[in-house]
Amino acid sequence: MPIHELATLTSKGQITLPKSVRQLLGVDTGGKVAFDLRDGEIVVSRADDEHEDPAIGAFLSLLTADIEAGRHVQVLPEDLARALLKNAELHVDLDAPIDGDVEL
Template sequence: MSTLHEFATITSKGQITLPKPIRQALGVDTGGKVAFDLHDDGHITVSRADAEHEDPAISAFLALLAQDIQHGRHVQGLPDDLAKAMLRHAEFADLSEDIAGDVVI
């Protein structure tokens, strides 16, 4: 049996407002993120999402990279044609110029 049982209405745009007790239980507020997980049995779990959304492709790449490093394999230099193409499309900052606007560190 659930500890908390609340209802939400779906709008014509497919949106819902999470009831206040649910938001409080999840520890989310305005601008907060929640994750929805659909399980094989049809149940959906709602949880507080991490501060940043993880792109599955980037996560998989980073895991692969970590595995390579752990096994002593290291990323080799880029092929010359790829490196040159990247440089052609890169925008470089002039480090001698003053920074405009606020800087948050």
């Protein structure tokens, strides 16, 4: 569903995100949004964690762009996946069975 909304820039460089954009992003008062420059366009997204590692964020942005462009995404080598998880301080058992359905 395409969306096109306009916002006016104030003299302080501020804008109000239109209600429809806030709803789609799932942000409310005090919520954080991120602005990313991609191919000459600004992409606005919800910022889930203000302490996000910029390298992981950049990697995920590239991965998202590949998926959206329909490019085939390769499986990460196991050692790289383990290193990413370790550096992200997540404790995930990569060998554990997956519960429920998985959608890609």
